[in-house]
Amino acid sequence: MRVIGIISGKGGVGKTTTSVNLGGALNYFGEDVTVVDANFTAPDISVLLGFPKLGLNLKSVLSGKCGVNDALYAHSSGTKLLPTSLSLAELNIDGSNLSNVVRRLDSEIVLVDSCAGFEKDFFHVLNAVDEVLIVCNSDLLSATNALKAVNLAKQYGKKVLGLVLNRYDGTGMSAKAIENLIGVNVIGLVPEDQYIKKALDEKDMVVYLEPEADASIAFKKLAADLIGRDYKIPEVKNSRLGDFLRFIGL
């Protein structure tokens, strides 16, 4: 089992978008994958995928109300989800048992979506995972906060898989400048893509709803690289994707 944390320093950079779509992309390649929403204060996955009124969920598992398999949901693609309820009543749930809960899942790959900032829930995620992907955007604030996340992950002895540079539109810091600042390679470059908003409006994953969208192709490329599979990127459709292809040397 591979347990991968999707973390960042700054909020709003695309952790949840990455968790859900990378999960969908891994599922596309036939992996048994579960996406866990470990953002206890602002859980977004159930809202993003259109089932906000949850019954049993990760909070129920953590509080001992049910087993982990009772709280699993499935997206139409087959991607498994362990969501967290928005319920204010359970706001103070103790996430310190997250590591044990996650190990009880029987997926080959578990992606753990994290909160923003370096609060206690962030450290519960670091404790629960073996590897991390760091999500950041092309601006100095998100990059410097990503550096803090990388340093903390290393302190916790976690393998840093690399950076996912999200919402890339050719402006701001270059991927090279970000790599130099953080000292970690960019292994995924996801363009700014209007289809992400469309998928959000339709409460679905972009990789499932719009499989040919630039962002979907980028998530599939990242998924393929993570599991050592070949993925032939379809014909270049526009310049942003062209930059992306040049960046990854294709």
Ligand code: ADP
């Ligand atoms: P986080 O989980 O890090 O707080 P989200 O995944 O919720 O970030 O993303 C924040 C906002 O940015 C959301 O509205 C999301 O739809 C949007 N977004 C994320 N990635 C992209 C992208 N590649 N292109 C366009 N919009 C994006």
Ligand code: MG
């Ligand atoms: Mg989020």
